[in-house]
Amino acid sequence: MKVGLFIPCYVDQFYPGAAIATLKLLEKLGVEVFYPPKQTCCGQPMANSGFEHLTTGCNELFIENFAAFDYIVAPSGSCVLHVRDHLHDDKNPGAAKVISHKIYELTAFLTDVLKVKRLDAKFPHRVGIHQSCHGQRGLHISSMTELVEPEFSKPLSLLQMVSGIDIVELDRKDECCGFGGTFCVTEEAVSVKMGKDRVADHLEHGAEYITGVDMSCLMHMEGILKRQGSKVKVIHIAEILNAR
Amino acid sequence: MIARNKKEHAELAQEFNRDEDRVNWHDETLWWIREKRDKSAHQIPEWEHLREAASQIKNNVLSNLHNYLLQFEKNAISNGIELHWAANADEHNRIVHRLINEANVVRMVKSKSMLTEECGLNEYLAQHGIEVIDSDLGERIVQLAEEPPSHIVLPCIHKKKEEIGEIFHKHLGIEANISDPQFLTETARQHLRGIFLTRKVALTGVNFAVAETGEFVVCTNEGNADMGAHLADVHIASMGIEKIIPERKHLGVFLRLLTRSATGQPITTYSSHFKTPRDGKKIHIIIVDNGRTVQLGRKDFRNSLKCIRCAACFNTCPVYRRSGGHSYHTAIAGPIGSILAPNLDMKKYADLPFASTLCGSCSNVCPVKIDIHEQLYKWRQVIVKNGYASTTKKAGMQAMTWTLSSPFLYHLAGKAGRWVIKYAPFAVNNKLNPWYKHRDMPASPEWSFSEWYQKNRQN
Numbered sequence: 001m002k003v004g005l006f007i008p009c010y011v012d013q014f015y016p017g018a019a020i021a022t023l024k025l026l027e028k029l030g031v032e033v034f035y036p037p038k039q040t041c042c043g044q045p046m047a048n049s050g051f052e053h054l055t056t057g058c059n060e061l062f063i064e065n066f067a068a069f070d071y072i073v074a075p076s077g078s079c080v081l082h083v084r085d086h087l088h089d090d091k092n093p094g095a096a097k098v099i100s101h102k103i104y105e106l107t108a109f110l111t112d113v114l115k116v117k118r119l120d121a122k123f124p125h126r127v128g129i130h131q132s133c134h135g136q137r138g139l140h141i142s143s144m145t146e147l148v149e150p151e152f153s154k155p156l157s158l159l160q161m162v163s164g165i166d167i168v169e170l171d172r173k174d175e176c177c178g179f180g181g182t183f184c185v186t187e188e189a190v191s192v193k194m195g196k197d198r199v200a201d202h203l204e205h206g207a208e209y210i211t212g213v214d215m216s217c218l219m220h221m222e223g224i225l226k227r228q229g230s231k232v233k234v235i236h237i238a239e240i241l242n243a244r
Numbered sequence: 245m246i247a248r249n250k251k252e253h254a255e256l257a258q259e260f261n262r263d264e265d266r267v268n269w270h271d272e273t274l275w276w277i278r279e280k281r282d283k284s285a286h287q288i289p290e291w292e293h294l295r296e297a298a299s300q301i302k303n304n305v306l307s308n309l310h311n312y313l314l315q316f317e318k319n320a321i322s323n324g325i326e327l328h329w330a331a332n333a334d335e336h337n338r339i340v341h342r343l344i345n346e347a348n349v350v351r352m353v354k355s356k357s358m359l360t361e362e363c364g365l366n367e368y369l370a371q372h373g374i375e376v377i378d379s380d381l382g383e384r385i386v387q388l389a390e391e392p393p394s395h396i397v398l399p400c401i402h403k404k405k406e407e408i409g410e411i412f413h414k415h416l417g418i419e420a421n422i423s424d425p426q427f428l429t430e431t432a433r434q435h436l437r438g439i440f441l442t443r444k445v446a447l448t449g450v451n452f453a454v455a456e457t458g459e460f461v462v463c464t465n466e467g468n469a470d471m472g473a474h475l476a477d478v479h480i481a482s483m484g485i486e487k488i489i490p491e492r493k494h495l496g497v498f499l500r501l502l503t504r505s506a507t508g509q510p511i512t513t514y515s516s517h518f519k520t521p522r523d524g525k526k527i528h529i530i531i532v533d534n535g536r537t538v539q540l541g542r543k544d545f546r547n548s549l550k551c552i553r554c555a556a557c558f559n560t561c562p563v564y565r566r567s568g569g570h571s572y573h574t575a576i577a578g579p580i581g582s583i584l585a586p587n588l589d590m591k592k593y594a595d596l597p598f599a600s601t602l603c604g605s606c607s608n609v610c611p612v613k614i615d616i617h618e619q620l621y622k623w624r625q626v627i628v629k630n631g632y633a634s635t636t637k638k639a640g641m642q643a644m645t646w647t648l649s650s651p652f653l654y655h656l657a658g659k660a661g662r663w664v665i666k667y668a669p670f671a672v673n674n675k676l677n678p679w680y681k682h683r684d685m686p687a688s689p690e691w692s693f694s695e696w697y698q699k700n701r702q703n
Contacts, residue, residue: 009648012693013658014686019693035697041648048602050624050633051641057649137604145282146560146608148291172275176562180601185678187599189258192682193267193566194601223683 003033004069006103008079008215009041011236015215018236022075022106025242029114033073036065044082048181052086059087063095071113072103075238077135077213080105084139106238107213108141111154116161123243124164128207129155130198130221131174132214141213145174155213155237162240168205172198179220195224202232209235250573253599257567271565273401278559280508281609288504297497299613302550305488306540312455312488313531319458320529323520330532333363339530340365340447340480344374347478349444355462355469356380357449358396358553359482359532361575362588365447376447377439379468381432388415394569396576397506397555402568436468446472450483450529451515451552452498456491459519460529463502463512470516479527481518485536486549498552501611505556539587544622548583550612555580557606557616563599572596579606583619586627594632597623655694662688 003026007019026033042062043055062083066072074080084100110116135141135155142153159165178184178194185191199221202210210225210232212218218234225232261267285291305312317327330336336359344352352369354360354376366376366387378387382399386392388411393399400408409422416435422428448469452461460481462469473479489498495515503509521527540546558564558578569577574585574593579600585593597620606616627633633641647653664671665688673680691699 007693009654009658013662014689016689016691016693016696020696023697035694035701037694037698037702038651040651040654043648045648046641046645048621048624049637049641050598050628051645052625053629054641054645057645061649061651133601133603133605137608144605144608146605148286148288176601176603176605178562178601180603183598183601187254187257187563188678188681189254189261190563190566190599191601193261193264194562195683197271197566219686220683222686223679226684227682 001031002068002070003031004066004072005033005035006039006042006066006072006074006079007035008074008076010219011075011215014219015236018075018215018238021236021238021242022073025106025238026073028120028242029110029116031114034069039065042079042082043086044079045181047082047086055086056089059089059096060091062087063089063092063099066099066103067095070102071109072099073106073109074103075106075213075236076215077105077132077139077141078216081134081138105135105139105141105213107135107154107158108139110158110241116158119158119161119241121162121241121243122164123162123240124166125208126166126168126206127159127209127211127240128168128170128202128205129153129159130177130202130210130212130217131155132212132217133174133176135213136174142174158241159211159237162243165240168202168207170201170205172201175201177217177221179217181216184220191220192224195220199224199228199230199232203230207232209233209240211235211237211240213237252595253567253571253573254595256571256573257563257599260568260571261566267566269404270402270568274559274565277398277507278556278609281505281556281559282508284504284508284510288500294497294501295611295613298501298552298611299550301489301494301497302612303547305490306486306546306549309485309488309540312490313485315455316453316458316488317531319455321458323458325458325521325527325529328528328530330530330534332534333532336363336482336530336532336534337365337368340482341369341372341374343478343480343528344369344445347445351375351377351443352445352447353377353379353439353443353472353476354447355449355464355472356383356399357447357482358576359449359484359534360447361393363482363532363534365482377436377443379436379439379466379472380464381429381466381468384432384436385411388412392570392575394577395555395558396553396578397558402570436471440471440475443472444476445478445480446476447480447482448473450481450487451502452489452495453483453487453529454490454492454495455488457519459492459517460487461495461499461515461517463499463515465509465513467514470514473518477525479518479521479525480530481527482530482532484532484534486551502552502554505554505609505611535588539584542587544626545583545587545619547614548580548587548616548619550614551580551584552612554611556609556611560605560609561600562603562605563601567599572599579616579620580614583614583616583623586623590627590630591632594627597621597627655692658692662692
């Protein structure tokens with residue numbers, strides 16, 4: 001099984017630790033991982049702002065970089081959802097379609113493809129899980145409070161395999177943090193208020209770390225935590241699943 | 245006259261957020277309703293099947309609307325109802341005005357109808373010397389305060405009880421500083437009783453119009469539609485063309501969904517069927533298009549017409565709860581309003597599809613399964629293509645596109661960006677950067693992942 005590792009642009013630049021953890025975790029689980037060096041971005045920042053017509057370059061690059069792999073794995077629900085729903089190439093429509101079926105968010109890949117049942121990881125801390133909307137509601141990696149459906153959560157099931165971890169309960173299990181891509185600056189007031197409220201829920205329940213499948217939500221909440229002078233940290237789920 | 249605001253959502257939302265305690269109160273009040281909705285939905289094991297059934301019935305209606313409308317017209321007329329067609333808001337308002345003139349009165353009582361808000365009926369009639377009193381408690385409160393409703397089910401949800409006491413003190417003559425909800429409700433009840441007893445014309449909305457029987461159903465919790473309609477000589481019912489359902493039995497699907505989604509109640513207190521006028525009385529139905537057929541012709545947006553106006557998407561929307569209904573500057577606010585309004589005036593409402601994080605919660609609570617967040621995304625594309633994006637935004641997006649379409653430029657820009665944050669933080673940590681206003685910038689690592697990979701794995 002040849003797996004192409006897609007590292008979202010902002011993770012590559014600002015959170016290399018999350019990317020390294022993803023790579024090492026997959027390798028530890030026996031996966032042959034390749035990182036195509038010419039990758040950039042999935043194009044979501046433009047598309048969500050209404051400029052999907054400008055994403056041709058990103059789409060072509062993505063297909064060029066990843067078409068050859070059996071699977072594509074990324075430590076982000078949001079970018080994976082974008083590729084699944086919107087990757088297209090008029091010159092090569094088939095390739096885009098195939099990719100949309102073989103790209104996986106990390107925890108979904110671990111659960112559904114690798115069928116991970118145990119992890120050799122240790123993280124003795126109180127951790128709050130942020131359900132990033134695109135992974136949850138878009139990719140359905142966990143059940144949603146709005147729907148009448150059986151409860152499940154791929155990220156939570158994996159975290160429960162980590163020894164010493166203490167997961168905190170939240171009042172609002174799956175409310176959006178307010179990052180929302182360019183929304184975080186175009187609707188700054190609401191974005192910040194949503195972030196503050198989300199962070200407060202974790203703090204009230206004694207979380208030492210806030211984790212999730214999307215570094216973008218965590219970056220937004222980290223910005224608020226740091227401004228508040230809080231000692232609480234954000235950490236990508238891969239870093240916990242790979243922690244010793 | 246109600247002043248319509250010219251500011252955009254982000255600016256209005258920012259103003260709303262100046263009073264954080266109020267935002268917290270607004271958010272918690274509406275979240276409580278969302279929780280009641282969840283409890284209510286989870287008591288119905290077949291909830292998701294009900295939603296699917298409702299969605300399919302409405303899809304069928306939208307695909308066969310012409311036939312159902314004609315069937316409804318035929319049956320309504322044979323029931324003794326007078327039926328009128330209005331192509332737009334102006335035609336609707338003129339028909340109402342004519343019917344009021346024919347009844348020889350200058351005053352009318354009206355229960356909740358978002359369609360009349362959309363048409364600006366109250367303003368139109370006021371200009372022609374007709375007095376309209378809204379009889380829904382919340383609508384009466386905002387009417388006295390000279391404000392538009394901020395929510396389609398809970399029109400004065402943005403007002404605290406102390407403020408309502410103040411409004412009633414000013415307009416209904418109660419003593420100052422009263423905030424007891426029971427006292428305030430009783431005051432409104434007595435005030436409205438006098439209105440119901442003296443108005444000869446009553447207007448109501450329509451929740452469901454049954455093609456099979458020519459009857460229509462009006463749902464209220466206060467019974468105010470019934471009080472108005474039963475005591476008046478003339479009952480005018482205004483409905484959008486999409487309010488049709490094929491058969492009476494389909495009410496068994498929609499009435500179960502409507503109020504559970506709206507407030508968590510099993511059903512509205514009053515679900516009243518109107519079919520035939522009583523002797524000597526009249527019922528008029530005005531069927532209004534006002535842009536709906538245009539929306540029906542938009543492939544990506546047509547199913548927004550499935551909406552039954554429950555406002556579940558408002559209550560769940562984390563943006564609505566923290567920006568307030570007035571920030572949407574349109575009669576129907578919230579997520580559903582943000583996909584309906586651009587159809588009516590794309591330029592004026594170009595901001596609304598962007599007033600969302602695309603979290604998707606709205607689509608999940610929608611009882612008729614409208615893909616609201618996906619339509620928000622699609623409206624963004626349409627709005628930009630039609631030239632309603634600002635020049636700065638266009639330039640920024642173009643620059644971003646060039647950078648992200650080239651691995652070389654991307655790595656260069658990434659390196660430069662990290663360098664700036666590390667060695668020249670003043671360049672980004674300032675008030676020109678909206679991120680920095682209330683959030684710190686991420687720390688700048690020594691190397692990117694791609695640099696690390698090259699060094700550690702490719703040698």
